[in-house]
Amino acid sequence: MQVKTSVIYLLLILGVATVFASFEVLVIHEGFEKKSTHTQQPQVMDAIAATYHQIYPQRPMSHYVRGAIAFKQQRFGEAEKHFIEAIERQGTQENMLYDYAVNLVIQRARQEEVDQAIRAWQRNYPDSKRPVPQMGEPPPAGDSEMYLRGVDALRAQDFEVAKRCFEAEIATGTRTEQLLYNYALTLVLHKEDAKTIESAIALWREHFPNSQRQDPRIAVAQALSPSSEP
Amino acid sequence: MFQTGYILNRRADFLWFITLPFLAIAAGLAGQKWLPITAAASVGLWITTPHHFATWIRTFGFRDEWQRWRLPLIVGPVLIFTAIWLGLTWSPLTVAMLVMLWDHQHSLMQQYGFSRIYDFKAGTGSASTARFDLALNWILYFNMFFVSPYWTQIWVMELFSWKVPLNAAVVQGIHWVSWTITIVFLVIYLGHSIRTVRQGHRINPMKLLFLGSSYFMWYFIAWFSTSPLLYMIAHRIMHGVQYDVIVYSYIQRKVGKTKGVRRLMAEIARPGRAYVFILFGLLYALVFAFLVGNELTDFGLGLLNFNIPYDSLPELGIKHVVSFSKYDLFALTMINAVALVHYYYDSFIWKVRDTKVQTGL
Numbered sequence: 240m241q242v243k244t245s246v247i248y249l250l251l252i253l254g255v256a257t258v259f260a261s262f263e264v265l266v267i268h269e270g271f272e273k274k275s276t277h278t279q280q281p282q283v284m285d286a287i288a289a290t291y292h293q294i295y296p297q298r299p300m301s302h303y304v305r306g307a308i309a310f311k312q313q314r315f316g317e318a319e320k321h322f323i324e325a326i327e328r329q330g331t332q333e334n335m336l337y338d339y340a341v342n343l344v345i346q347r348a349r350q351e352e353v354d355q356a357i358r359a360w361q362r363n364y365p366d367s368k369r370p371v372p373q374m375g376e377p378p379p380a381g382d383s384e385m386y387l388r389g390v391d392a393l394r395a396q397d398f399e400v401a402k403r404c405f406e407a408e409i410a411t412g413t414r415t416e417q418l419l420y421n422y423a424l425t426l427v428l429h430k431e432d433a434k435t436i437e438s439a440i441a442l443w444r445e446h447f448p449n450s451q452r453q454d455p456r457i458a459v460a461q462a463l464s465p466s467s468e469p
Numbered sequence: 470m471f472q473t474g475y476i477l478n479r480r481a482d483f484l485w486f487i488t489l490p491f492l493a494i495a496a497g498l499a500g501q502k503w504l505p506i507t508a509a510a511s512v513g514l515w516i517t518t519p520h521h522f523a524t525w526i527r528t529f530g531f532r533d534e535w536q537r538w539r540l541p542l543i544v545g546p547v548l549i550f551t552a553i554w555l556g557l558t559w560s561p562l563t564v565a566m567l568v569m570l571w572d573h574q575h576s577l578m579q580q581y582g583f584s585r586i587y588d589f590k591a592g593t594g595s596a597s598t599a600r601f602d603l604a605l606n607w608i609l610y611f612n613m614f615f616v617s618p619y620w621t622q623i624w625v626m627e628l629f630s631w632k633v634p635l636n637a638a639v640v641q642g643i644h645w646v647s648w649t650i651t652i653v654f655l656v657i658y659l660g661h662s663i664r665t666v667r668q669g670h671r672i673n674p675m676k677l678l679f680l681g682s683s684y685f686m687w688y689f690i691a692w693f694s695t696s697p698l699l700y701m702i703a704h705r706i707m708h709g710v711q712y713d714v715i716v717y718s719y720i721q722r723k724v725g726k727t728k729g730v731r732r733l734m735a736e737i738a739r740p741g742r743a744y745v746f747i748l749f750g751l752l753y754a755l756v757f758a759f760l761v762g763n764e765l766t767d768f769g770l771g772l773l774n775f776n777i778p779y780d781s782l783p784e785l786g787i788k789h790v791v792s793f794s795k796y797d798l799f800a801l802t803m804i805n806a807v808a809l810v811h812y813y814y815d816s817f818i819w820k821v822r823d824t825k826v827q828t829g830l
Contacts (some may be wrong), residue, residue: 278629328695
């Protein structure tokens with residue numbers, strides 16, 4: 240009898256979990272995503288931040304969520320203040336330490352400050368698989384304002400604006416690899432038709448046939464695939 | 470009115486069941502102040518993993534228990550590993566919720582089990598005391614879960630992930646209801662204790678001391694944790710060490726009263742051979758660590774992380790920070806499924822009212 244009861248107990252738990260899992264797959268996930276992106280939507284993040292702040296204004300996580308929202312909206316200075324508040328209140332979750340460092344890098348803060356933030360993150364998470372936040376190549380001297388606006392829009396995932404800026408820059412005759420590659424990348428992320436993407440990639444390859452960069456279509460597919468190597 | 474009874478003996482009980490929670494708080498506070506967060510993974514490796522090993526040896530080490538529980542011992546792991554593998558792939562929120570809730574239930578049921586052993590040893594309490602103790606543990610534990618800052622932030626985030634509409638007023642309402650239920654029940658429990666004494670039964674003060682120190686620790690760390698470190702170090706030390714202590718005591722006592730015991734169990738149970746039990750646990754932890762590799766840092770930390778809303782920052786060379794490979798999936802399945810099998814086995818192998826279990830208590 241006890242044996243039978245113990246098996247029924249397990250089946251009951253897994254049965255209830257299956258009901259929740261079905262609900263999660265059908266209702267919570269967005270489209271074909273295998274995870275929920277609900278808490279990454281601006282209005283939901285605002286609701287989380289407001290709830291946390293009203294109940295626990297002094298907790299590190301309350302400040303971190305505010306910082307994350309500011310970061311997403313590219314208010315990097317405000318994000319920095321919140322991240323510092325979270326860390327000063329002994330917040331040691333990886334996102335707090337890591338995002339603080341990323342935020343400093345994006346703002347091109349003093350190297351000493353960036354290094355200190357990275358050391359704090361690495362001291363707490365020595366085995367983290369996340370890459371060390373650092374600017375790739377410094378932008379070549381003379382990058383136009385239009386190109387830099389396109390890069391900012393790409394970072395903010397505003398692909399429509401990025402596409403327009405890069406096209407305007409290409410129209411002036413600029414042919415740097417960074418510009419041509421980022422343009423092709425933007426088209427892929429913007430889900431343009433295959434012919435347009437192919438022609439942008441052909442333009443990049445024509446000018447930089449020996450480039451070591453990965454085809455932007457493959458790069459995006461790998462970056463967005465949940466089963467990709469981090 | 471009082472009748473004192475011990476699980477092990479006076480000195481050992483005071484050390485392992487009364488003082489340990491306070492030592493665990495001290496270790497947790499020191500860890501929170503001076504250690505990197507990955508110290509939680511080390512505690513998971515050297516305390517939590519060996520306590521899983523204690524379950525395996527206590528379950529599979531005795532022939533009679535293996536024969537008695539063969540069906541759930543085989544079917545359980547197969548179903549649980551399959552469910553976790555599928556769940557991590559398709560419904561990670563469900564897995565996180567299942568693991569978290571079962572872990573909480575498992576933790577409170579361990580303290581309930583010890584309180585039952587205290588009454589069994591001292592012959593105290595009335596026929597209804599078991600039910601009152603069970604309710605007391607559930608209410609005290611889940612009040613801590615619902616109202617403490619540490620856990621509130623976690624369950625609020627989880628509910629938002631499930632698209633449950635929440636705001637501060639709703640959360641504060643839940644806090645108020647939880648405190649009300651807890652205070653009312655504590656008055657009822659006091660009434661039950663007075664009635665028990667008036668009916669001629671006695672109360673084991675060690676049980677009350679044990680529950681008091683356990684819940685003091687849980688409430689303290691749930692209010693003073695600013696990072697997962699304090700909670701994970703203190704909770705894991707108390708839960709894991711107390712479990713190892715009762716399993717070792719169970720093995721020793723059962724071996725002394727049972728015929729045809731396996732050689733390994735007889736060896737472990739010999740006086741002065743506790744180190745063999747500990748060494749096997751540590752060896753198991755090493756093999757487990759080798760299997761799951763660096764993913765040990767995810768020993769519960771993944772559950773508590775809140776991912777920033779960017780998937781990648783190409784200019785910084787940062788890709789999808791939440792993606793994971795097949796090996797990660799395997800490692801996470803191992804960590805979560807092994808924990809669930811441990812919770813599942815414990816749900817049926819420790820019944821204090823079971824006369825076969827009583828031979829080892």
